[in-house]
Amino acid sequence: xxxxxxxxxxxxxxxxxxxxxxxxxxxxxxxxxxxxxxxxxxxxxxxxxxxxxxxxxxxxxxxxxxxxxxxxxxxxxxxxxxxxxxxxxxxxxxxxxxxxxxxxxxxxxxxxxxxxxxxxxxxxxxxxxxxxxxxxxxxxxxxxxxxxxxxxxxxxxxxxxxxxxxxxxxxxxxxxxxxxxxxxxxxxxxxxxxxxxxxxxxxxxxxxxxxxxxxxxx
Amino acid sequence: xxxxxxxxxxxxxxxxxxxxxxxxxxxxxxxxxxxxxxxxxxxxxxxxxxxxxxxxxxxxxxxxxxxxxxxxxxxxxxxxxxxxxxxxxxxxxxxxxxxxxxxxxxxxxxxxxxxxxxxxxxxxxxxxxxxxxxxxxxxxxxxxxxxxxxxxxxxxxxxxxxxxxxxxxxxxxxxxxxxxxxxxxxxxxxxxxxxxxxxxxxxxxxxxxxxxxxxxxx
DNA sequence: AGTGTTAAATTAACGTCGTTAACTTATTGA
DNA sequence: TCAATAAGTTAACGACGTTAATTTAACACT
Numbered sequence: 001x002x003x004x005x006x007x008x009x010x011x012x013x014x015x016x017x018x019x020x021x022x023x024x025x026x027x028x029x030x031x032x033x034x035x036x037x038x039x040x041x042x043x044x045x046x047x048x049x050x051x052x053x054x055x056x057x058x059x060x061x062x063x064x065x066x067x068x069x070x071x072x073x074x075x076x077x078x079x080x081x082x083x084x085x086x087x088x089x090x091x092x093x094x095x096x097x098x099x100x101x102x103x104x105x106x107x108x109x110x111x112x113x114x115x116x117x118x119x120x121x122x123x124x125x126x127x128x129x130x131x132x133x134x135x136x137x138x139x140x141x142x143x144x145x146x147x148x149x150x151x152x153x154x155x156x157x158x159x160x161x162x163x164x165x166x167x168x169x170x171x172x173x174x175x176x177x178x179x180x181x182x183x184x185x186x187x188x189x190x191x192x193x194x195x196x197x198x199x200x201x202x203x204x205x206x207x208x209x210x211x212x213x214x215x216x217x218x
Numbered sequence: 219x220x221x222x223x224x225x226x227x228x229x230x231x232x233x234x235x236x237x238x239x240x241x242x243x244x245x246x247x248x249x250x251x252x253x254x255x256x257x258x259x260x261x262x263x264x265x266x267x268x269x270x271x272x273x274x275x276x277x278x279x280x281x282x283x284x285x286x287x288x289x290x291x292x293x294x295x296x297x298x299x300x301x302x303x304x305x306x307x308x309x310x311x312x313x314x315x316x317x318x319x320x321x322x323x324x325x326x327x328x329x330x331x332x333x334x335x336x337x338x339x340x341x342x343x344x345x346x347x348x349x350x351x352x353x354x355x356x357x358x359x360x361x362x363x364x365x366x367x368x369x370x371x372x373x374x375x376x377x378x379x380x381x382x383x384x385x386x387x388x389x390x391x392x393x394x395x396x397x398x399x400x401x402x403x404x405x406x407x408x409x410x411x412x413x414x415x416x417x418x419x420x421x422x423x424x425x426x427x428x429x430x431x432x433x434x435x436x
Numbered sequence: 437a438g439t440g441t442t443a444a445a446t447t448a449a450c451g452t453c454g455t456t457a458a459c460t461t462a463t464t465g466a
Numbered sequence: 467t468c469a470a471t472a473a474g475t476t477a478a479c480g481a482c483g484t485t486a487a488t489t490t491a492a493c494a495c496t
Contacts, residue, residue: 006444011444035481035482036482036484037481045445045446046445046446046447047483048445048447048484049446051485052445057484104332108332111393111397112396113396114248114322114326114395114396114397127402133402135403157406157410159404160406160410160414163405164390164411164414164415167386167390167415168385168389168419169389171385171386171387171389171390172382172385172389174330174388174392175329175381175384175385175388177332178329178330178331178332179332181335182335183335184345184351185381186377187381188381193378193382196373196378196382197382197385197386200418200423201386201419203421203422204417204418204420204422204423205421205422224472224473253453255452255453255454263475264474264476265454266474266475266476267473267474267475269454269455269456270472270474274454274455
């Protein structure tokens, strides 16, 4: 159990395995329920070793989140090929929601937990780079729709529009994550809620007659 | 400093002062950042005394939340007098958002933090009672609008509609609370985001031509 | 071959947390 | 007068995030 001098590669390997262990536990049980000791035990190291790779729990969390922002963004990126702009927005929303609902603890730590404002230089992603930032992608499509003149004419700020669409989808997902198990609310099926949100939002933002086919309600 | 036998009233007074101290600290610094010892110190008791009034920190939190659900609901209730149904929905949304943004830590613990599904019998409110449950009020107005035939004809489930409106407003508020300080997003003013959300949502849900005056954008 | 330096890890410890057990004190009712 | 009880306290347990001090092994150089 004593140490060897490690190559850059080995060092990185350990760093990655710490990240993986942390993610696994965070996702499974939530951030606060997981201790540094536990993460360490999972990879057969002592807790102090983690502190040689990350300044503290917060920094470790940030690093996990960074990776996941990238993963989310790259998932979205595939959908950006769709020719129809409106369909692209819909697919972005759907992909985003899938991610949120399939990884609720993940989503929670990424978008539902206030943190020290994204330590600026510490994280090296999400600068509006379309490949790394899911929000930038939405912004990009919305901008195109805006330029095509498809939005209502009284709407002048395409960034505001993008933020509103994001908020709508996020609202459905985060309510589901936070209160989806509450018995006192007679929730409609999550798929219905997502679909109506998408639909109402676009109907409300686009010029009439809307360029979307309203799905038939069963 | 030894004790006396207390009347029911005295006992209740202490209970209330625990609740007040807990609320003050929770709201100011967030739930996890506040310890039981600290709450106790604030009212000059030992930490163990809190456990004679509340089973544990979770129960204390639940009690604080209960009171606040009531406060929120009664705030909303005043607005239910408005004659115009659509204006009533708008006012409900605005009041809800004001509460969220003025008490972000409160809002966080009420609507952004997953908890054990509302311990059923432990909390004695929010059973759809219009006076105690803000969501029930929204549901009620939406139902009336539905009965008046103002929604799009392909929308058949008024509860689904209410949940979508809730999710929209919640989305704007909770994104603001969780990520409002993030520098990498060029946020539009929160008032604009709220207004566009309300507006787009209603435009998208109501029959066209919509029964709302679209506010002129400056 | 021996020796110092340094990287990589460990054990031990500090202070804080939620919570519980054991104890103290003062009032009450028989 | 004296047990029972209510309302508090202090002390302690085990777990947490984190840091200090220490150990071990590999290298660089003589």
